[in-house]
Amino acid sequence: MLRLLFVGDVYGKPGRRVLAAQLPLLRPDFDFIVVNGENAAGGYGLNRESFDLITGAGADAVTLGNHAWHHKDITALLNDPRLIRPLNLPPGTPGRGAHTFEVSGVRLTVVNLLGRVFMDAAHNPFLAMDELLAQPDLGTVFVDFHAEATSEKAALAWYLDGRVAAVIGTHTHVATADSRILPNGTAFQTDAGFTGPLHSIIGADPDGPIQKFVTERPHRFSVKDGPAELNGVKLELEGGQAVRIERYHYEEGGDGSAAS
Numbered sequence: 001m002l003r004l005l006f007v008g009d010v011y012g013k014p015g016r017r018v019l020a021a022q023l024p025l026l027r028p029d030f031d032f033i034v035v036n037g038e039n040a041a042g043g044y045g046l047n048r049e050s051f052d053l054i055t056g057a058g059a060d061a062v063t064l065g066n067h068a069w070h071h072k073d074i075t076a077l078l079n080d081p082r083l084i085r086p087l088n089l090p091p092g093t094p095g096r097g098a099h100t101f102e103v104s105g106v107r108l109t110v111v112n113l114l115g116r117v118f119m120d121a122a123h124n125p126f127l128a129m130d131e132l133l134a135q136p137d138l139g140t141v142f143v144d145f146h147a148e149a150t151s152e153k154a155a156l157a158w159y160l161d162g163r164v165a166a167v168i169g170t171h172t173h174v175a176t177a178d179s180r181i182l183p184n185g186t187a188f189q190t191d192a193g194f195t196g197p198l199h200s201i202i203g204a205d206p207d208g209p210i211q212k213f214v215t216e217r218p219h220r221f222s223v224k225d226g227p228a229e230l231n232g233v234k235l236e237l238e239g240g241q242a243v244r245i246e247r248y249h250y251e252e253g254g255d256g257s258a259a260s
């Protein structure tokens with residue numbers, strides 16, 4: 001049995017801080033930890049410093065998303081097999097969209113995939129998964145589906161039910177209360193939620209998004225400071241399928257302690 005922790009989108013400095021403090025404490029309970037680092041550097045993308053912080057805190061693999069190319073040093077970083085960029089990008093894209101790890105004698109393939117509904121162009125994620133799953137020796141497959149629409153996330157999970165161990169959504173930053181194991185053994189949660197500032201609008205200081213909606217003009221967004229939350233999903237995987245899925249939530253109190 002493989003105990004896997006997936007941590008949702010690490011957002012800016014507050015996200016990095018709560019991750020650095022909490023992940024080492026969670027580490028002994030898991031065989032493998034995947035962290036989505038898509039918003040780790042200033043809310044957009046990942047740089048070397050953030051990658052080193054996330055892996056240093058205990059992540060075995062780091063996934064990305066639509067902001068994968070925001071920082072220049074990402075191309076060099078993608079040589080590291082622990083860093084997984086979206087799978088459904090044009091042939092010749094640097095890095096890898098899936099990587100197979102050996103975890104205490106078990107093969108675990110971690111996949112990062114982009115949705116297409118209300119997102120920038122990407123190749124068909126359903127067909128990209130068909131192509132990937134035609135390859136041999138993937139072992140247990142974990143999919144981080146970085147997508148906006150709940151319908152697209154659910155459709156992919158049902159499409160892959162029984163063929164992968166888990167499909168967990170990221171990108172919308174709000175944890176959904178629909179953790180479940182589908183009939184053929186695939187664990188699914190529409191969104192893992194994010195790891196970042198608690199008193200924010202999906203990470204940003206509320207003022208920016210509010211002004212944007214009220215004035216209908218572009219407005220600068222900044223990372224909200226203050227206490228942070230960490231959201232993720234705990235999974236138990238066996239024989240390429242899921243046997244347990246459970247949400248994980250941690251919140252810094254005013255004094256830095258856990259509120260729940």
Ligand SMILES: [Fe+2]
Pocket residue numbers: 038065066067146171
């Ligand atoms: Fe995203």
